[in-house]
Amino acid sequence: xxxxTQIPAALSVPEGENLVxxxxxxxxxxxxxxxxxxxxxxxxxxxxxxxxxxxxxxSGRLNASLDKSSGRSTLYIAASQPGDSATxxxxxxxxGSRLTFGEGTQLTVNP
Amino acid sequence: xxxxxxxxxxxxxKTGQSMTLQCAQDMNHEYMSWYRQDPGMGLRLIHYSVxxxxxxxxxxPNGYNVSRSTTEDFPxxxxxxxxxxxxxxxxxxxxxxxxxxxxxxxxxLTVL
Numbered sequence: 001x002x003x004x005t006q007i008p009a010a011l012s013v014p015e016g017e018n019l020v021x022x023x024x025x026x027x028x029x030x031x032x033x034x035x036x037x038x039x040x041x042x043x044x045x046x047x048x049x050x051x052x053x054x055x056x057x058x059s060g061r062l063n064a065s066l067d068k069s070s071g072r073s074t075l076y077i078a079a080s081q082p083g084d085s086a087t088x089x090x091x092x093x094x095x096g097s098r099l100t101f102g103e104g105t106q107l108t109v110n111p
Numbered sequence: 112x113x114x115x116x117x118x119x120x121x122x123x124x125k126t127g128q129s130m131t132l133q134c135a136q137d138m139n140h141e142y143m144s145w146y147r148q149d150p151g152m153g154l155r156l157i158h159y160s161v162x163x164x165x166x167x168x169x170x171x172p173n174g175y176n177v178s179r180s181t182t183e184d185f186p187x188x189x190x191x192x193x194x195x196x197x198x199x200x201x202x203x204x205x206x207x208x209x210x211x212x213x214x215x216x217x218x219x220l221t222v223l
Contacts, residue, residue, distance in 0.1 A: 031209045043201060044214040089154070093209060098144070098169060101154040 002027040004092050006102035013080055014110050021075040021105045023090035031093040033073045035064050038087045038104070047088075048075070080109045113137050115215035117202050123221045124192040132187040132218050134202030142208035143185040147171065147198040148217075154201065160185055161208060192222045 003026045013019050025033070032051045036044040048057045048064040050073065056065040063076040073090055087106045091099040118133045136143065144159035146169075156169030160179040174196060176188040185204075189196060199219050205212040 034212065036214075043216040044203075046211055046213060049211045091154075091212075093212075098156050098159060098208075099146075099154075099203075099212060100156075101146075103151070103153045 002092065002094060002100045004090060004100050004102040006088075006090060006105050008105060009103070010106040010108075012108040012110065015080060015082060017080050017109075018076070018078050019080055019107070021077070021088050021090075021107070023073040023075070023102055025071050025073070025090075025092045025100070027092060027094045027100075028068060028071065029094055030068060033064075033066055034091050034093065034099070035062075035073075035075050036089040036091065038089060040087075044089065077107075080107075082109050082111050084109050115202055115204050115213050117200075117215035117218050119218060120216065121219050123223065124189075125223055126192060126194060128192050130189050130192065132189075132200055132202075132220070134185045134187065134215060135183050136202075136204040136213075137183065138204065138206075138213070139182060140204035140206055140213075141182065142206065142212075143179065143202065143204045144169070144212075145175070145177065145185070145187045146201045146203065148201060149198050157187065157200075159208075189220075194222050196220065197222045 007022045034049045035047040050066040061078040087104040089104045091101045115136045141162045145157040146154045148154045158177040160166045202215040203212045
């Protein structure tokens, strides 16, 4: 069974700090890996998508990497801001085009 | 584009009642899916569709039915609601299922 694990489950940092969120997956037959943001009581907002043939993707202050051989992805957030506070979810797309989600990292950025 | 829309936003049912959660997208996406989100369990796939007329089961399909008569709509039916179906339900869509997936705002369902 595919499993996706996110570490840490919760993270609290001061404003301005650079931080890394980790995601590990067990299925090497990955199509892509997608990072999402979820605010309390809201839906999921897509942040970055990395195809299996890619090593990383960047959008503004966000950079996501993918290492298929080790089954790991990281989301790097530069110069964190209070508005970055949310739960970050990673999801692996494999056979059948189905997403398997991690349980998320709850990020709090303190002013 | 409205993106992915879901109705209703909130719903309270009694055990044994039936209802349909609506999902629609206006992006001409072929692939649509339903997930439920529960504390400690994350998001789990219920059913998905790779195009009109084609549906398949996900990880937790029991108690739910789907159909896909048009590209735009993918309703989820609860046949006889149970308290275990209390959850937040999300609909998602993408062009092929192998690219970026877009999620709706969710339906928060409580079954008493």
